[in-house]
Amino acid sequence: MNRKPSRLVLLSLEIGVPLLLIAAYALWAAPRNDLYFPPLDVILTRFVADWFGPRFFSDIVPSLRRMGTGYAIALVIGVSAGVLLGLSRRTRLAVLPIVDFFRALPPSTLLPLTMIVLGVDDSAKVTLIAMVCLFPILLNTIAGVSSIDPTLRETADVFGITRRNQLLHMVLPGALPAIFAGARTAMSLAIIMMVISEFVAATNGIGFAIWTARRSFDISAMWAGILVLGCLGYGLNLLFEALERRVLAWHHAARQKSE
Known part of the structure; x- marks a missing residue:
């Protein structure tokens, strides 16, 4: 009989592996005196000094x-x-080739276009993030909705259930797992594009701080900014998982019963 690992074991792995990697870096970097890989205590000192103060509101909040x-x-x-x-x-067959064309473009190539059309203010950065995040959400939603058994919709029509009620109580709940999968992917892309958009023509933000530290060869400050991004991504992922567990509790329960 296969036994699933306990929640405590999984939590220990989730916390223990990153701690082991951090400890390994600390032991490796401490005696090297390497300009590009400063000791861990130097990075943590800059992390606290730079980001637990005014920079939280001047850079993290705008990002x-x-x-x-x-x-x-x-x-x-x-x-x-x-x-x-x-x-x-029919609409899907007509539109998907256009979607596939723009989805194939590397996200970084959209940056000059948004700057030319919208300038260098926040509207260009927001537009770039939205454009890149749109495709995984869109395609996963299409897949989730189109995978619903047509027999269910035909049965709902026979019983006189309105299209609005079908959408709210059958289509959207059935597509929610796929929508959440696309939204999770889009969140990672949002962080990436936030940083890339702030590398160019920005006056604040986490990406701007990292790029400024890199240009001034302040390597410890650059690593501190990268650490901020890692913590931000991890925290947002935890919030997303908590929301997903709450909204899709019925879905996870059904999967556990079927296993």
């Missing part, structure tokens, strides 16, 4: 605002358009 706005725009457009395309096969 989160840009990322959150772009992500929210992508989420609204991606889910709305994905439901529409998932329900209509």
Whole structure:
């Protein structure tokens, strides 16, 4: 009989492995006196000094605002358009080639375009984040909606269930696991594009701070900024997992029963 690992074991692995990697870096970097790989205590000192103070409001808050706005725009457009395309096969066949074309473009190539069209203010950065985050949400929503058994919709029509109730109580709940999968991927892309957009023509933000430290050869400050990004990504992932467990509790329970 296969026994699943306990929650305590999983939590120990989740916490223990990163701690082991951090300890390994500390032991490796301490005696080297390497300019590009400063000792861990130097990085942590800069991390606390730089980011637990005024820089939290001058750099972290603007970055989160840009990322959150772009992500929210992508989420609204991606889910709305994905439901529409998932329900209509003809519309899906007409639009998907265009979606696939723009999805194939490397995200970094969109940066000059947004700067030319929208300038260098926050609107260009938000637009870039939204454009890159849109595709995984859109495609996963289409896949989730189109995978719903047509027999269910036909049965709902026979019983006179309105299209609105079908959408709210059958289509969207059935597509939610796929939507959350796309939203999780989009969140990682949002962090990446937030940093890339702040590398160019920015006056604040986490990406701007890292790029400025790199240009001034302040390597410990650069590593401190990278550590901020790692903590930010990990924290957002924990929040996303908590939300997913709450919203998709019925889905996880059904999977556990089937295993």
